[in-house]
Amino acid sequence: MTLPIKLVMSKETTFTVLPITANDEEEIMDLLKRTFFIDEPLNEAVGLYDSGSCLEVEEYCRDSLLKGLSFKAVEPKGKIIGTMINGICPLEDEDEENSLLNQALRCPNPKFQRILHILARREEGAKLAEKFPSDKVFVDIKVAATDPHWRRRGVMNELLRETENITKQRGIRILRMDTSSAYSAMSAERLGFNCIYKAAYKDIKLNGEPLIVPKEPHVNDAVYIKLLSGSDPGTLVHNKT
Numbered sequence: 110m111t112l113p114i115k116l117v118m119s120k121e122t123t124f125t126v127l128p129i130t131a132n133d134e135e136e137i138m139d140l141l142k143r144t145f146f147i148d149e150p151l152n153e154a155v156g157l158y159d160s161g162s163c164l165e166v167e168e169y170c171r172d173s174l175l176k177g178l179s180f181k182a183v184e185p186k187g188k189i190i191g192t193m194i195n196g197i198c199p200l201e202d203e204d205e206e207n208s209l210l211n212q213a214l215r216c217p218n219p220k221f222q223r224i225l226h227i228l229a230r231r232e233e234g235a236k237l238a239e240k241f242p243s244d245k246v247f248v249d250i251k252v253a254a255t256d257p258h259w260r261r262r263g264v265m266n267e268l269l270r271e272t273e274n275i276t277k278q279r280g281i282r283i284l285r286m287d288t289s290s291a292y293s294a295m296s297a298e299r300l301g302f303n304c305i306y307k308a309a310y311k312d313i314k315l316n317g318e319p320l321i322v323p324k325e326p327h328v329n330d331a332v333y334i335k336l337l338s339g340s341d342p343g344t345l346v347h348n349k350t
Contacts, residue, residue: 150323201238247283302333
């Protein structure tokens with residue numbers, strides 16, 4: 110039995126925050142298919158899920174689910190109504206063969222290939238290793254999603270709170286959130302993150318043409334960072350996961 114990390118109760122809201130387990134995997138993926146996979150501006154702009162699936166994105170999400178850093182929000186009847194999928198990443202990736210640019214060049218899916226090119230430009234522009242030379246790793250908020258019926262009820266706030274807690278426990282002080290939408294950028298700023306990279310989609314080009322231009326108001330691609338105090342350096346993690 111997994112004990113709740115946080116039980117949130119109010120007159121209109123009751124949910125529990127728990128670590129994600131292997132038994133949650135398919136329900137989490139179902140939630141993402143109803144939310145993030147179709148709502149995320151880059152996915153929508155290229156029609157990534159027009160066929161009903163994208164194995165590359167699903168593999169990306171599954172890869173970090175069970176690393177001990179990801180959380181779910183569960184309503185009283187046991188339904189998962191929110192998730193935050195996180196992973197530990199090196200500030201400077203020495204695996205050039207598996208860089209985002211090389212992944213883009215090898216990708217057989219032309220729609221996802223365009224997204225990978227955007228991510229490669231994002232990584233190049235963020236320059237985390239230069240900005241934080243004393244740090245080795247950071248925790249990346251890879252995916253966050255909430256059931257539409259539970260939005261604006263504090264679910265993301267509590268998922269982020271537990272993500273911050275586990276990040277500190279691991280001895281890591283950098284928490285990263287990439288934002289491809291205007292709404293996620295506003296949320297990042299409201300939650301205390303600072304923007305370290307921003308580029309207009311119309312200016313991110315390949316062969317002279319914009320790679321992807323989502324619908325307004327989603328005009329900028331950005332990287333946000335939150336530096337956490339109170340991390341335990343005695344448990345600092347240097348491994349790649």
